[in-house]
Amino acid sequence: MNILILGAGQVGSSAAYDLSRSAANEVTVVDLDDDRLREMRDRLDIRTVQGHASHPQVLEQAGAADADIIIALTDSDETNMVACQIAYTLYRTPTKIARIRALEYTAVSDLFSPDSIPVDEIIAPEQLVTEHIEQLIHYPGALQVLSFADGKVRLAGVVARRGGLLVGQELRQLRRHIPHTDARVAAIYRRRSDGTRESIQPEGDTVIRQHDIVFFIAARKDLRVMMSELRKLEHPVRKVIIAGGGNIGYQLARRLETTNHVKLIERDKRRATAIAAKLSKTIVIPRDATDEEVLSEENIENTDVFCAVTNAEEANILSSLLAKRMGAKKVITLVNRPSYTELVERQNIDIAVSPQQITLGKLLTKVRRGDVVKVHSLRRGAAEALETIAHGTEETSKVVGRSIEDIELPSGALIAAIVRGDDVIMAHHDVVIESDDHVILFLTETEEKNIRAVEKLFQPAATMI
């Protein structure tokens, strides 16, 4: 794939990093800042072009004529839209992805079509992150909650704790515990003595231990029941403190304020005044969230969730550690650097949310071959959950018409569930896949060759046209 990334900001540079790791991709990055580009050039095997991302000459120079995908991630929504428009007009670039933050644009339907503004996929990282955190607050106890097939199916990652009914028992007991709900364990990550985790293939006789991270898939309504199998159900979250009143903090507060008791701490007084005017129930406190006194004044010890979502990840980490020590029940921290994520999760911080990884999934969906609906990158890219549609007939496809046990999957891959129309079918060994089924797979090994193998599996053999 020939990929053109416009804008080398946080999202742009991490996308360049992730996409250029695969040998099949050729990545070019455009940005105004030559120093930043030079830094990337030194680290990655990519081409860089310095210039304004939406200028046709710059696009030409960056090889837009041969690009398969253009990903516009500059700071300006307008530049992103114009760049996609120009690439489409001049070069008919097949796939155009743009970051558009302003809800004022995305709220208008029919604005983004080949006839008006040709953007195939809109990315709003802040919105994605907000939704992600909202899910975590909605399902207390989950590390991650991801949805597939328009939310019909959910994948959740949970740390097994004493009090969960299934903990200490073999997986096959699951049926007996909850006979009326159907769920499937997709992966288990067990902690080694050095603190890192290894993946264990879930079999019928696998025993779930304490502290295992268990990823399971279930229909939306069954999610809570399944979670209770792995840990004692927590009380619903009531009191939330959000540190940082940027786009994410503000949107999160707005979504939560109707159901929860929300306080928002924002250091910048002017910004605090501005968002306080727009929010109705949230209490906005114009102070510094790393200040111990502020936290104790706001009763941090009685807080259910403390969310640190400022732009500065170091400040997020510090304020979260402080909040946890002072008695916050759970802390969620926004961290960008992959190495920090690992570091932080070994400390007392419950959940580290990585905007990069969340956004990356959205990009990967478009980069993958075949009819891929959704990709979620997990565990810092070491695992992946994806939803893809099976096409073709028994003759042309390697999956359609076969039962799951007969499908030759690469190592580390597992079919977790199938969505057929409105039905969610858990992938038991005798389920036969039909054409147009949405198949949800879990990959614990994301090496290039495994991903290629999965892509190949779901692409029907070329027919003579």
Added chain:
Amino acid sequence: MNLLPIMRILGVLLMAFSLSMLPPIGVSWYYGAELYASTSDPDFWIKGDGAAYAFLIAFFTTLTIGALMWYPARGGQGKRTKDLKIRDGFVVVAGFWFVLGMAGSAPLYASNVMAMSFTDAVFESMSGLTTTGATVITGLDALPRSLLYYRQQLQWFGGMGIIVLAVAVLPMLGIGGMQLYRAETPGPVKDTKLTPRITETAKALWIIYATITTACFLSYMAAGMEPFDAVGHAFSTVAIGGFSTHDASIGYFRSDAVDLVAIVFMLIAGANFSLHFIAWRRMTSGLPFQIRGWRIVRRDRGKRRWSPATSVQGYFEDPEFRAYLTGLSILSLIVIGFLHFDEAYDGLYLAVMRGLFQVVSIGTTTGFTTADFSAWHGALPVLLLFSSFVGGCAGSTGGGMKVIRWLLIYKQGNRELLRLLHPSAEIPVKLGDRPVPARVIDAVWGFFSAYVIVFGLMMTILMFTGLDQITAFSAVAASLNNLGPGLGQVAANYASINDVSKWVCVLAMLLGRLEIFTLLVLITPDFWRK
């Protein structure tokens, strides 16, 4: 310092290089066939045209040494090339060129046709690989053809850069390949890539290089050369090398057509290969297929946009290329004018042909000769030698300090003059219409000073060994600029100078080819500090 990955890469590269001994063996058997009554004679297989055994020995020794380096480091820690740090890249490149110079000398040393000393063999091999073209051999016309072919081939491999070739064919180098690639490509701005992937860039460069070589070969054939000479000279012309299969160099053919072909292809090879790449891409963008890496893929109909007119345009929009042509034109006018009024040749025609050829050959640092320019009158010999300090364009196969550096120095000089008149004016140094970052200009100045200092040191050493000033000056200039022929004692060949001077010249060639800093960085204490 990661010794294991370095050893592993060096081992693999050396094993790959040993394969280059195979074509000369074929050549040897091909031309040896007529010397023997039947091919069942075991003597034939060993000797061929007189040197087959030398290549066989060289092939097996190089292969063995390579394997011995690779074997202990083949797995485990050494396997991950991404562990290759910036400093490891320098060690690999410098180490590889050093090892290569030695390995390349093996067949020359092993062959007893010329009874070469070790020093001479290394000199010849390094002169070939660095595309210098200085030789210590006299009586080329009488040598076995396999040896002659081998010398030309050395130049061809060295021209585009043997590391660049390795990056193109050995996927194992991966991202570490970028460090290596940068250390070998000439020019002040080393990280401009033609394609997003470094391996693709390296492939593209070699495909263009091979294409130009083929075109040069066909042109030489059309000009009347026999196939053997045409191949050999195509190799050394496009590599801006200067080795010839005849003592009299290109002058041997006494053909204006051959001279013209050589001039045209020297000019092409002295230009930046990214310009060729852009022209190539524009020229082929109308075809229904395209080359990606080694593969040929179909091009969508909607993406075909043929623009032959704009293909050539790229060259003339490039400030460096314009300066390159302008410089050579002015120099030609001076040389031809002087030759004409000096009545060095009968008539203007000969003066034009000889003058033009010599200007292009020395100016691009090729080093072919059709006339004994060292015997020309006045300032001409020294003037020509000075022109080799400018050399080819960045990213070409030519040597010297590269046109772009001189252009930047000239522009910077202009700026200083302007500043005298407008002391507080903001005057950026621009190339085309883009300002050049101060960092690049600093680097150019640094390079320039290092070049001058290295030059002065080496010339002094040569004079200490007893060489006269002209010989010492021109030998160092011709080696450092990868030119080849000098003046005085080294006008025709380097056979008569002493061994110490030869080794100094070998070092100068390597310094010139790797643009000094790649080697100099190895002797800084900081480099070895943990």
